Amino acid sequence: MKKNLLFVMPSLSAGGGERSLVNLLSQINYGEFNVDLFLLSHEGIFMDLLPEEVNVLPLNDSYSQFTQPLLSSVRQLIGSGSAGLAYSRLMFSVTNHTTKEVGPREQGGWKYLASSLNKINKKYDAAIGFLEKTSIYFCVEKVDAVKKIGWVHNDYDKLGLDPAFDINYFDKLDHIVTVSQECASILKKRFPEQHHKVHVIHNIVSPKVIKHLANKDTADVYNRKEGEFVILSIGRLHEQKGFELAIQTGRRLVDNGWSFQWNIIGEGDEREKLTELIAANGLENHFKLLGLKPNPYPYIKQADIYAQTSKFEGKAIAIDEAKILSKPILVTNFSTAKDQIEDGIEGLIVDMNSEAVAAGIGRLMHEKGIRNRLSEHLSLLQLGTEEEIEKLYQLLG
Structure with missing residues (x-):
């Protein structure tokens, strides 16, 4: 029965x-x-x-x-x-x-x-x-x-x-x-x-489902400019996710001369606050709040870097998904970060401040060899948890 x-x-x-x-x-x-x-x-x-x-x-x-x-x-x-x-x-x-x-x-x-x-x-x-x-x-x-x-x-x-x-x-x-x-x-x-x-x-x-869905949209979902790096974050627009830190980091990246667009998939009660913060930092051409996406996987697949700037997490499912799609990953050093990322092997774990996040992302953008090494390592892992x-x-x- x-x-x-x-x-x-x-x-x-x-x-x-x-x-x-x-x-x-x-x-x-x-x-x-x-x-x-x-x-x-x-x-x-x-x-x-x-x-x-x-x-x-x-x-x-x-x-x-x-x-x-x-x-x-x-x-x-x-x-x-x-x-x-x-x-x-x-x-x-x-x-x-x-x-x-x-x-x-x-x-x-x-x-x-x-x-x-x-x-x-x-x-x-x-x-x-x-x-x-x-x-x-x-x-x-x-x-x-x-x-x-x-x-x-x-x-x-x-x-x-x-x-x-x-x-x-x-x-x-x-x-x-x-x-x-x-x-x-x-x-x-x-x-x-x-x-x-x-x-x-x-x-x-x-992995089978995620890779199938990632290939459903093969067009350029980002409409990127030539030479522009694409950074992606996924999460509720909530204080826990640290998107204020992401915006502060974006200001540093612009000041350091980087060409990038930072996309955020998610919705929440901080949308208005984050929109105002993006404008206050003059980052309207660099930050995009994409809202909710039923299928986020083409966005993960086509990104150059996946970044998680959270203040705390249990185990972020989006990080697991980025690993399955072999993306170079950067996360802040929240209490459970090491449960998900082996620092320097599967991604980078950095201190929870804009200087450290900008340095980590700048390193990933500058050094293609590191991006390739991280992606290649992830591609060899058995990451399914069915x-x-x-x-x-x-x-x-």
Whole structure:
């Protein structure tokens, strides 16, 4: 008899965690598992990439009303006789406006958001909250399952979360999965009583799929000028990704006489800030915010350098993809950088400041031999991680 699995995720709009889930779902043996997916939003660029076997669960009416703009939401909820839920909607808005940091804001808002969400009326063999915070909280409180698993995709200590809040949920999980050994060490140190629950399952990437998609668009996606280097970064337009540092670096590269265009694939709440910063530094002809791309692989393939200027990461799936496409890679020295890049062999790891990043990128642009050596080494590696799905099967029992 097939086992029933539920995955919980806020959305499939963008991001490494979202791409990682789609990759995982593409590898599941649907002869052995029935898979439901609960999303808080049914919009997003990765929705069309879901395997047809995945059943996306509907959202309840009270949640749909709750997520309307504040005044409209309160009117609808009061009109439908849900005064208590209208109060929760008001307090949810207050929490969002008075809590600056994203992590504590999501933790503080959960109890109000939770009141709008019904429990899922189905018993599962396993429920998997595939992203830290809300996905795990929903999995614990709103799902009936024999086993419950929570996934943490980042360096926990850099997320700004309150461990005293999360321990109440981690206590109720059977397993806590994270994406690198360094992230696992951080979780075990932060939650020593949960030490035995922590497991590492690397993001699933398929070289065969990535190389196929990379060749789908053979035209020049960058429209580059002669002699112009193309740098690419991928990530949410969020403070974590360090794009402000990338722009500061770009200013240094211009001052040093380099001809380049730096493209950023991603979307987020920092778009306006970054656009203003690009203009303030006179870099409109050098930086391009490309928005979301359902297929980023032609952009990776055609870039000269892949750069990740993040402040912290769990395990950046875009770096794994750049490795598969044999790109010269530069990353800042965030806590898990060495989990992904062997410095000087698979790419360059540099200090987290514009001088060091500019020096590293300048070196890659100036020395063709280094670019070729890095690319050749990566081309010889076996980089697929499809077998990671077996680790999940072991946890499911």
